[in-house]
Amino acid sequence: MFGFLARRILYMIPTLFLVSIVTFAIIQLPPGDYLDTLAADMGEAGSDNNAAIEALRLQYGLGEPMYVQYGKWMSGILLHGNFGLSFEKNRPVTDLIWDRLGWTFLISLLTLAFIWLTALPIGIYSAVKKYSAGDYIATFFGFIGLAIPNFLLALVMMYVAFRYFGQSVGGLVSPQYLDAPWTWAKFGNLLEHIWMPIFVIGTSGAAALIRIMRANLLDELYRPYVVTARAKGMSEFQLLLRYPVRVALNPFISTIGWILPTLVSGEIIVSVVMNLPTTGPMLLRALLVQDMYLAGSLILIVSVLTVVGTLISDLLLAWIDPRIRYQ
């Protein structure tokens, strides 16, 4: 188990390195460097900040070779936790992002829980009662869930809530609670709001997992070891849960490896539509105004956290399936 852990962590390093390279490339993609933009803005404002700009130029190594710029950027992050400056807001990126990241991951993890709690029983039911009415209904909704893009579902739900329930939607809490301190009332208000993004983000994932669980279980249901268990005299329900479901769970759990990234992706796009205080709207805005250090930092941190989440899922999988551990 320990060797496995060490190996997985070692595997992560090149991935993280690649993530940082790609992020750096994205930061560099827009033409010109930001200090030019900044200087232009400051020039318009009439202030003379040449010294400050020069200092920034030195700090980011602008104008120097790419690898030097990359080195300075990375070492700033790794050694000082300095993600750079948001040029639009003229504040350090770190001041802006953490609570938004927290919300993103909170919503993503809650969505993950939602997906598993719905997909597992429905998938099992669908496989065991293959071609029953319930299976067809689950399959039908599964396909619908897959076919409706997240943002479209968000729009539809917002429209329905607005049109038929007269509810103002968007955000995680009602406007009056926005700047209020945390109270039970605010928490309750949060619960009233948060289910909608969770449902919207989770639907397609749940639909996919239902199909996966169904297919996995169907693969296992007719295996010889199921016949053995049946020949031992176990009841259908008992043997179902103890044998084929246990085996089918493995590929199911391993889906967490890709489901977490898609949830985070989904969260980002849905939060733009629903106007949630998460990374999505901030990232979109940063990209549109080319506030590249802010955008880059968001991409970097979201990616890194997702990779770590995937690692945790791998460890979970190894804990459940001995065949992986012993490889």
Place this chain on the structure above:
Amino acid sequence: MTQSSTIPLAEDLAEHSPVVLGPWSLVWRKFLRHRLAVISGVIIILIYLIAAFAEFVAPIDIGKTSVRHTFAPPQMIHLFAPGDDGSTVFLPHVKGLKTTIDTEARRRSFEVDESKIIPLGFFVHGFEYKLFGIIESDVHLFGPKNPRDPFYLFGADRLGRDILSRIIVGTRISMSIGLVGVAMSLVIGVLLGGISGYFGGWTDSLIQRFIEFIRSVPTIPLWMGLAAAIPLDWPPLRTYFVVTLIVSMIGWTSLAREVRGKFLSLRNEDFIVAARLDGLSHGEVILKHMVPSFSSHIIASLTLAVPLMILAETSLSFLGIGLQPPIVSWGTLLKEAQNIRSIAQAPWLLIAPGTVIVIAVLTFNFLGDGLRDAADPNAH
């Protein structure tokens, strides 16, 4: 492909001898049994026909604006109309629209004008177009008999443009992005997956790490980053290809994994070992023995990848960082419905393109599922 080898038994005694079908006919037979998949296949063909002949199918010029019809609601088609002598005659038509301007809310509201009948017909004359850039015509599949009459089956947008026609024309971009993206994914996926699975060893590890990297990173922020870097002043065609390229980045990893898995399991199969022992080169073994044995799987996976690409394009364009107007795609159409206010005022902005996207994605999923089931030799 059908090998009609009968079971060897004394012919005169056999009451009937079942014909042994070749692999492709087996797949085809199993596929036909999947009725939903077959129907979906037909719908997809129709959608692509619409995309190819978009100008002919679209009743109204997509660029034609009308100040008098901003946010005009969808019109209902009526099949029968009262004739001159008071009897009912068959006359497909829509009713005209009466406009009142609400000065207080500063918007138009529409009412159905029961007295005004706008007759519809097939192969009517409308705006002029050049089909495939060559054939000049002004004939349209259907539309109002008088091209000057207002005709908004799916409603109009904020500039009074016909949503239906825009969806039809947008089909071309949205559906072709799926195909072109899948083609790109196919090349990358099969190449890398094949290399990875066939050679194994460090090549395999390297490619697997790379795939893992792509899959472990949330894609939307990455595409957003990449797509946002497309300069706004690029010509539409170039933007289109770059967006397609970005979109195809998602599809190839799952395909590569699948191909690799197949290669790995096939590599040790007896018939592959036998082929290699017979002195066939790597290329021959791959092309003549391995690829045919899982090409049906690849086709199924490709079909399932198309809707992912369509959704990706739509999402990016919706956010305003993929394709930009004036390019008409389903995504850019949905961008009109970005906030709750415009949806509340004109729900058809959301419903019409949304439904079309869902239909396209659903049919592709059904088709892919049917193909995959049919291609799976172990399926019951």
Place this chain on the structure above:
Amino acid sequence: MMPLTPMHTDSPEPLLRIRGLKTHFFTADGVVKAVDGVDLDVQQSRTTCILGESGCGKSIMARSILRIVDAPGRIVDGSIIYRAADGRTVDLAAMSPTSKAIREIRGSDISMIFQEPMSSLGPIQKIGKQISETILLHRKMSKAEAKEAAIEMLDRVGIPNPAKRYESYPFELSGGMRQRAMIAMALSCQPRMLIADEPTTALDVTTQAQILDLIADLKEEFDMSVMLITHDLGVVAEVAEDVAVMYMGKVVERGDVYSVFENPKHPYTQALLESVPRIGGVRKARLPAIKGMVPHPLARPSGCSFRTRCERYMPGICDKTEPVLTQEGSSEVACFLYSSELANVR
């Protein structure tokens, strides 16, 4: 149906009496009559071998006894009378396959082991757990007692270091060891009958012999009946006391092993026996093979199903009606060659 005379006068009531069993598969292409009218007795404390080519329905017949035939297969006719330890008889064929009654018989009264010991054991559960789980299903025991019993059983089937092996996963064991574990699991509740469905086919030759010996030993020790399904004549000769030969879903010949092997009556049995080399036998240039192949299950010949391959096919007789099992000397055979009405023809 013909009245049958009991084979063994000393044990008039067989442990298991199968009459007219039909298990059919309702597939999209048509009804596959995998088992189509099997008559068979399994005597108390004897080893009965079911012999037949692949696809003759012997596995499905065995699974029908425990009612573990997967859909779309189901028993459409016939009876499987099981005589319990207290002398009561039950018809297994009439039970619901998911009923509590049949579940109490499975694993406890009648156990089964399978051909592929790898895939027949749960892949991600410990071997020991799978055995003690069986014990706990049928016996009132604490978990610790069940574990002890399981370890004892592992020891009994010749698995070295059983306490350690209790914690092993199937993939950590060799094929032979897995089959031993399967046997330990099947016998953990001291069943009265063991059905072994080609238990040695997937094993290498030396292991095969060991497993067969083990089954024979345990049969004596637990005083149980064994139904051994095989296509291997060598296995039959080694362990069988009674033999039933199956062809296309029917028993075509049955009797004690000496009668059947010394004096095979059905042309199919004769052909099977001739296709095996015998040490000390007359050297022939080439071993004879049965001509042709088993007909497609959906294209059953009319009349006797073996007639398409039979050396002694009698047109006008064999293709008209199906022969039934009749007593002929010390064994029973289903063939018109032995029907008294047709004696003249012969």
